[in-house]
Amino acid sequence: MSYFMYDVMGGTADEPDAEGMGRLLDGLAQADDEHPDVSLTHESGWCLSAFRGGLLVWENPDEDAVAPGEMRDVTRDETLRLLGLPAAGDLAAAEASPWRR
Template sequence: MSYFMYDVMGGAVDEPDPEAMERVLDGLANADDEHPDVSLSHESEWCLSAFRSGLLIWENTEDDSVAPVKMREVTREETLRLFRLLAAGDIASIEALPWQR
């Protein structure tokens, strides 16, 4: 399965391993109003975006009929766990979480 991440400056990282995911997430320390998040996108078009505040947004970037959902105050460890699930294509486990509409 194919997946990639965008770092805080918009640079793409193809199929990052867990250590590369951590480095990309660490880049949130440099987030600003113009570059507020990092994200991981899967070939299924599902995407997780993480913000320095602990906000996570879960969305399907190609299906406008599916509204984005969010979770607040998500820990770094949980964010990394969810990035790994998405990289593995485990959409169902992510969907099962208590997202806010």
């Protein structure tokens, strides 16, 4: 497995396709303070978390030397595009996105 996603309640989905990613993003409608996001984790440890309202966070919790990056007000379509980068193994393109650190 090269990646998996957590849904808003913490359930996992192994390597969902774009349609499956879209369904997981739709679950953000039920997000609350305890369960605020859905995320994709690549086998390398890089993680992209999406929050209701368009906040994205890109980070590798195992790498203290690299500060997390964020984007705000990201559209659903752009979120799906960005989720597709680490899903396809293109970590360089994901990292090259305009993250604010």
